[in-house]
Amino acid sequence: MMQLQRREIFKSLLEREVFIYPEWKPYVSKVFDAGILSTEILMDTPREVISRLQSIPQAPLDRLIKLATNLLEMTVKNLNSTYSQPLSSNRLVTDFEFVPAFTYLQYLKSTPLTDKENELKRAIAKVDSIDYATDGLLKHEAVFLALYCQESSNRCESFYTVVNRAVKNRDSENFLNSRSALYILDSCFRHLPSIETVAWHGMNTAPNLSKFQIGGTVCFSGICSSSTDKDVAATLMEMVPRSPDHKRTLYKLNIKKGNSIKTYNAFGDEKEVVVGFCSKWKVLSVETNKYEIFSFGEYQCDYFVELEQLDSEPLFAANVKLRGLDLLAKIDYHSLETIIEESLNVFMVDFISQLDDRAKEILQQHLPQYWNEMSHCFKDCILYNVDAREQLKNCLVGLSSLVEEFDSNMIDVKRGLFLCDRHEIYNSFDLLYVKTGEVRSINDFVSMGFTNAEAEKLFCQEEHREELVRYYAMANFKGTFDSPKIVSTLMKNLRLMHYIKRDGLVIGLSGLARISVRGAKYALTGKELGYFQLLSYRIMNKVFIYNAGPSDYIVAGVILAIQVGSYSLQLWHGDITSKQFLKAICVSVVDTIAGCFGSAAGMLTGYVLATLIGGPVTASIAIGTIVGGCLVGYGAQALSRCFIEKYCCDGDEEEINAQRKWYLNALNVLNCLPDTTLDNVRRSYYRLAQANHPDKCPDKEAATAKFQSIVVAFEIVKSYHEVLNESCEILNMKLKDINVNVLEQWKAKNTQAIQNNEKISRAYRIVYRQVAYTSDNWKGLRAWLDGDQKLSLQKPMLAIPFST
Numbered sequence: 067m068m069q070l071q072r073r074e075i076f077k078s079l080l081e082r083e084v085f086i087y088p089e090w091k092p093y094v095s096k097v098f099d100a101g102i103l104s105t106e107i108l109m110d111t112p113r114e115v116i117s118r119l120q121s122i123p124q125a126p127l128d129r130l131i132k133l134a135t136n137l138l139e140m141t142v143k144n145l146n147s148t149y150s151q152p153l154s155s156n157r158l159v160t161d162f163e164f165v166p167a168f169t170y171l172q173y174l175k176s177t178p179l180t181d182k183e184n185e186l187k188r189a190i191a192k193v194d195s196i197d198y199a200t201d202g203l204l205k206h207e208a209v210f211l212a213l214y215c216q217e218s219s220n221r222c223e224s225f226y227t228v229v230n231r232a233v234k235n236r237d238s239e240n241f242l243n244s245r246s247a248l249y250i251l252d253s254c255f256r257h258l259p260s261i262e263t264v265a266w267h268g269m270n271t272a273p274n275l276s277k278f279q280i281g282g283t284v285c286f287s288g289i290c291s292s293s294t295d296k297d298v299a300a301t302l303m304e305m306v307p308r309s310p311d312h313k314r315t316l317y318k319l320n321i322k323k324g325n326s327i328k329t330y331n332a333f334g335d336e337k338e339v340v341v342g343f344c345s346k347w348k349v350l351s352v353e354t355n356k357y358e359i360f361s362f363g364e365y366q367c368d369y370f371v372e373l374e375q376l377d378s379e380p381l382f383a384a385n386v387k388l389r390g391l392d393l394l395a396k397i398d399y400h401s402l403e404t405i406i407e408e409s410l411n412v413f414m415v416d417f418i419s420q421l422d423d424r425a426k427e428i429l430q431q432h433l434p435q436y437w438n439e440m441s442h443c444f445k446d447c448i449l450y451n452v453d454a455r456e457q458l459k460n461c462l463v464g465l466s467s468l469v470e471e472f473d474s475n476m477i478d479v480k481r482g483l484f485l486c487d488r489h490e491i492y493n494s495f496d497l498l499y500v501k502t503g504e505v506r507s508i509n510d511f512v513s514m515g516f517t518n519a520e521a522e523k524l525f526c527q528e529e530h531r532e533e534l535v536r537y538y539a540m541a542n543f544k545g546t547f548d549s550p551k552i553v554s555t556l557m558k559n560l561r562l563m564h565y566i567k568r569d570g571l572v573i574g575l576s577g578l579a580r581i582s583v584r585g586a587k588y589a590l591t592g593k594e595l596g597y598f599q600l601l602s603y604r605i606m607n608k609v610f611i612y613n614a615g616p617s618d619y620i621v622a623g624v625i626l627a628i629q630v631g632s633y634s635l636q637l638w639h640g641d642i643t644s645k646q647f648l649k650a651i652c653v654s655v656v657d658t659i660a661g662c663f664g665s666a667a668g669m670l671t672g673y674v675l676a677t678l679i680g681g682p683v684t685a686s687i688a689i690g691t692i693v694g695g696c697l698v699g700y701g702a703q704a705l706s707r708c709f710i711e712k713y714c715c716d717g718d719e720e721e722i723n724a725q726r727k728w729y730l731n732a733l734n735v736l737n738c739l740p741d742t743t744l745d746n747v748r749r750s751y752y753r754l755a756q757a758n759h760p761d762k763c764p765d766k767e768a769a770t771a772k773f774q775s776i777v778v779a780f781e782i783v784k785s786y787h788e789v790l791n792e793s794c795e796i797l798n799m800k801l802k803d804i805n806v807n808v809l810e811q812w813k814a815k816n817t818q819a820i821q822n823n824e825k826i827s828r829a830y831r832i833v834y835r836q837v838a839y840t841s842d843n844w845k846g847l848r849a850w851l852d853g854d855q856k857l858s859l860q861k862p863m864l865a866i867p868f869s870t
Contacts, residue, residue, distance in 0.1 A: 074176070076103065076104050076105060077094055077098075078175060078176035078243060079105070079176070079242050079243055080094050080097060080130075081094060081398075082165075082242075082243075082245075082246075083129065083133050083242065084097075084126050084129045084130045084133055085126050085129075086126075086129070086163070086165075086396050087395060087396060087466065087469045087473075087479065088397075088398050088399060088400060088462075088466045088469075089466050089469045089470045089473065089749075090123070090125075090126045090469075090473070091398070091400075093121070093122045093123070093126060096119060096121045096122050097119070097122070097130070099121075100119055102116075108130075108133070108134050109134055111134065113131055113134065113135070116130060116131050116134060117131060123473050123474075124476060125473055125476075125478075125479060136161070159245075159381060159382065162245050162249070162382060163388050163396070164246065164249045164382070164387070164388065165246075165388065165393070165396045165397060165398075166393075166397065166415070166417055166420035166421065167246070167401070167415060167417075168401055168402060168414065168415060168417055169413040169414055169415055170186050170190075170206065170209060170413045170415055171183070171186065171413050172401060173210075173246045173247055173250065173415075174186075174247060175243075176243035177228060177240070177243055177244050177247060178228055178240055179223070179225055179228050180218075180220075180223050181218070181223075183413075185213060185216070185218065185225065186209070186213065186413060188212075188216055189209050189210075189212040189213040189216060190209055190212075190413075192212040192216070192330065193205060193208045193209050193212050193330075196208075196329055196330070201257075201258055201259065201329070202257045202258065202259065203254060203257055203258065204257075204416065204419050204420075205415075205416055205419075206250060206415045206416065206419070206420070207250055207253060207254040207257065208254075208330070210247060210250045210251055210254060211251065211254050211327060211330050212330045213225045214226045214229065214251060214289075214330075215327060215330045215331045215332055215338075216332050217332055225247075226289070226291075228240075228244070229244065229247065229248065229251065229288070229289070230288040230289060232244045232248070233248065233287045233288045233343060233381075234287055234288050248343070248381065248382075249381075249382050251289070251342075251343075252342060252343055252380055252381045252382050253382075255325055255340070255342035255343075255380075256342070256380055258325040258326075258327075259325070259326075260323045260324065260325060261321070261323075261324055261325065261326055261339065262321060262322055262323070262324070263294055263321050263324065263339060264294070264318065264319070264320055264321070265292035265293060265294050265319045265321055265324065265339045266292055266293055266294075266295075266296045266298070266299035266316065266317065266318060266319070267290070267291065267292040267293070267299055267302075267316075267317040267319060268298070268299030268300060268301070268302035268303035268314070268315070268316055268317070269302065269303065269314075269315040269317070270302065270303055270304070270305050270306070270307040270312055270313070270314065270315075271307055271309065271311070271312075271313055271315065272311070272313035272315060272368065272369060273315050273369055273371060275352065275369075278349050278352050278371055279349060280349050280350070280351060280352060281348070281349065282348075282349050283346055283347065283348055283349070283376065284346070284347050284349060284373070285344065285345070285346050285347075285378075286341075286344070286345050286347070287343060287344055288343065289340050289341070289342060289343060290319070290340060290341040290342075290345050291338060291339075291340050292317070292319050292321070292324075292338070292339050292340070292341075293336055293337050293338055293339065294337045294339055295335075295336065295337045296358075296360055296361070297360055297361050297362070298336050298337070299316055299317075300360050300362075300365055303315065303316065303367070313368045313369065314366070314367050314368045314369070315367065315368060315369040315370075315371065316356075316358060316367040316369070316370050316371070317371050317372075317373060318370070318371070318372040318373070319341075319347075319373055319375070320350075320372070320373065320374040320375060321339060321341060321375050322374075322375040322376075322377075323341070323375065324339045324340060324341045324375075325339065325340050325341070325342070326338070326339050327339070327340055341375065342380065342381065343380070343381035344378055344379065344380070344381050345375060345378055346375070346376040346377070346378040347373035347374060347375055347376060348373065348374045348376055349371070349372075349373060350372040350373065350374055351370070351371070351372045352369070352370070352371050352372075353369070353370040353371075354368065354369055354370070355367075355368060356369075356370040358370065387422070388422075389422045389424055389425065390422065390424035390425055390428065390483075390487045391424075391425075391428065391465065391468075391483045391484070391486055391487035391492070392480055392483045392484065392487070393421065393422065393425050394421075394425050394428060394429075394461075394462060394465050395462075395465040395466065395468065395469050395479075395483055397462055399458075399459045399462035399463060399466065402455055402458065402459050402462075414450070418443070418444050424487070426443075428461075428487075428492065429444075429458070429461065431490075431492075432457060432458075432460075432461040432492070433454060433457050433458065433461075436451070436454055452800070456800075461492070463745050464492050464493030464494075465483075465492060465493070466745075467493050467494035467495075468482065468483060468486055468491070468492075468493060468494055468497060469483070470494070470749065470752075471494045471497060471498075471524070474752075474756075475520070475523040475524060476523070477516075477520050477523065477524075482516075482520075485514055485515040485516065488515070489514055497524070498524065505525075506524070506525070507525065508521045508522055508525045509521075511524050511525065626654060626655065626658045629650075629651075629654040629658070630651060630654065633647050633650045633651060633654075634647075642723070643723055645714075649710050649714060652706070652710060653706045653707050653710060656702055656706040660701075660702030667694045668689075668690035668693050668694020668697075671690045671694065672689055672690025723835055725786060725789065725832075726786070726832075726835050726836055728782055728786075729782055729783060729786040731779075732778070732779035732780070732782040732783045732786075733747070733779075733783060735775055735776060735778075735779035736750045736751055736754060736776065736779050736780060736783065737750055737754070738750055738783075740836075744783070744784070744787045747780070747783050747784075747787075748780075751776065751779075751780040751783075754776045755773065755776050755777065755780075758772045758773050758776060759773060760773055789832060790832065790833065790836060792829075793828075793829035793830075793832040793833050794829075794833060796825060796826060796829040797812065797826070797829055797830060797833060799812070799833070801833070801836075804833060804837055805837060806834075806837055806838050809830070809833065809834055809837060809838075812830075813830065
């Protein structure tokens with residue numbers, strides 16, 4: 067369990083430090099596949115070995131190497147550098163880029179803080195009771211300050227202990243995973259009003275006197291906590307330490323720029339004053355066995371140290387800040403999908419307040435209906451609105467497509483986003499096309515600021531997509547975009563061929579179950595009771611009779627039962643509709659009876675020929691049975707199904723089901739699942755199309771067939787997604803929130819609307835079939851039984867538009 071937790075912490079670290087864009091996060095698994103499962107293994111892995119991880123794109127691979135180098139540098143230094151070197155000089159701090167999250171819990175996701183939810187609820191309740199805005203703080207800053215001030219039931223697990231331990235010990239994973247929280251606290255201290263005062267800090271252990279040289283400088287990496295009440299320091303000095311050596315040390319701090327946090331403190335009478343991270347101090351005096359005056363009288367201090375605060379840089383430099391498009395592109399939009407509605411109001415952060423002005427302008431263009439022109443801000447916290455969250459996600463998805471475009475073409479992502487921000491381009495489509503719909507030329511890209519090499523890469527990448535467009539526009543024997551072939555008609559033709567082949571084979575081979583020399587002789591001579599005369603031939607003054615008996619009834623019953631069972635299995639899993647089930651049963655009855663007659667006629671014919679010609683009876687009976695069963699059964703199957711399809715053809719319900727199954731088959735081609743989002747399907751499509759492009763493969767013919775199947779599959783998926791979304795809009799639902807129970811409850815409330823409105827009825831049936839029938843149980847058997855599941859996407863049948 068501990069190993070799994072450490073792996074999750076390391077994964078979180080990689081996502082924040084290396085795979086910073088949503089499009090890069092899937093490559094975390096490639097690091098694990100290479101056997102790099104922790105920070106220790108990462109530091110021990112030679113850089114040349116890491117550089118050979120070719121399954122990871124170059125840009126994130128460079129960041130992985132940089133992280134390994136920085137971790138090693140931080141580790142080889144003296145961990146207890148509190149008094150010699152400020153933490154703010156470390157590259158793991160100076161290179162840190164703060165990315166806003168949507169909830170407080172996301173900031174604390176991988177920190178070692180226990181019982182995060184209850185701790186946050188206490189802090190939020192505290193902030194809601196005070197006027198934090200007068201201190202110049204945003205709410206999320208005030209919440210983290212209150213979290214820092216409060217005590218947990220176990221003092222060692224309090225947030226302030228976790229924070230100070232992380233920066234003082236500089237434990238790699240804990241420190242790195244706590245940086246978002248540290249950044250917010252650091253920002254909080256910069257925004258709070260500063261005060262100049264004399265404060266006191268007491269300790270129950272001896273100081274390291276070698277670090278405190280009079281006239282020298284010391285650096286405190288952690289938050290320096292003190293009190294203007296001298297008696298509070300005395301209380302701390304009197305606390306019994308864990309070690310047996312109890313020494314009373316009093317620090318007198320001449321603070322030039324501190325922050326009073328008594329409003330946020332759980333014990334307001336402490337009059338607490340803090341100095342933020344990485345503070346610098348000049349040592350004014352160091353004395354031993356000094357008597358100090360307190361309110362209760364004189365008190366002997368084993369050590370007395372007086373310090374004066376010097377100017378210092380904040381932990382996170384104020385000018386290191388993501389802005390505009392670069393900031394928005396790094397936000398993990400996938401986390402929007404994991405927000406639980408019930409806890410939304412409790413842990414939600416004011417997301418917009420964390421953005422710079424340029425990022426807000428970009429969101430204003432994408433969510434204009436939520437913008438308040440009078441106050442120049444969004445009307446409410448847009449994350450509380452489901453539709454606004456969806457639009458925000460769509461905006462972030464568009465930005466991630468830019469990252470994917472630059473990354474796949476080996477273009478510096480940060481620089482590419484800067485150029486797109488300057489030209490107000492927010493998705494890959496607008497990057498590759500001008501507003502008139504024409505393809506951007508190399509000169510267009512150069513005029514935007516890209517180099518000639520970068521412009522050529524972007525333009526050539528578009529040529530690949532033009533190749534896809536040419537396949538889209540290709541006319542084919544099943545229809546074109548302007549004159550499409552109805553899906554159900556195409557399905558019916560292919561289904562018919564499949565049924566004939568499958569059922570004809572079953573009927574023909576069923577005769578083998580009835581072949582035995584002994585059984586054949588009984589059938590032809592009538593030596594067993596229970597038989598009746600089925601066939602009679604008179605040839606050359608000889609009468610040949612076939613007597614049907616119990617074995618014939620059993621075989622016919624078994625054949626019919628097998629087919630009814632197969633159709634029932636398909637009906638249960640939604641592979642066929644009730645109408646198709648009844649039609650199949652009717653055809654099965656006809657072809658089973660006909661097959662039995664055919665087998666009997668073939669058996670009798672074989673016996674007659676063997677008798678007249680003098681050939682081997684057993685072989686003649688066997689051949690006659692098989693040939694008769696196949697010919698008659700196959701023919702009856704074909705005729706009966708053609709007849710029933712002509713006068714009782716598939717309807718709208720069958721077409722809906724056919725569309726769904728074609729969609730599922732297309733997902734298999736794209737290596738996707740039914741719950742895969744269209745954005746992820748599109749990514750898989752681009753990767754497969756580029757990997758299987760005929761120009762890149764030596765076997766042109768095979769690559770072309772594979773390439774066409776990928777193109778067809780994506781067109782089907784894209785079209786059917788539009789159908790699903792439109793159907794959900796008609797029902798006023800979100801597909802991701804729908805399950806069978808929800809649909810049945812909705813149906814119970816809207817029965818009248820379904821009965822009276824054909825559009826609503828059809829939308830309901832489309833969504834219901836998609837949600838209800840996604841099981842993979844007996845998938846292999848169902849695929850063999852069902853003709854629709856055997857559809858091939860190798861042929862260029864591109865024009866299959868779906869509609870509601």
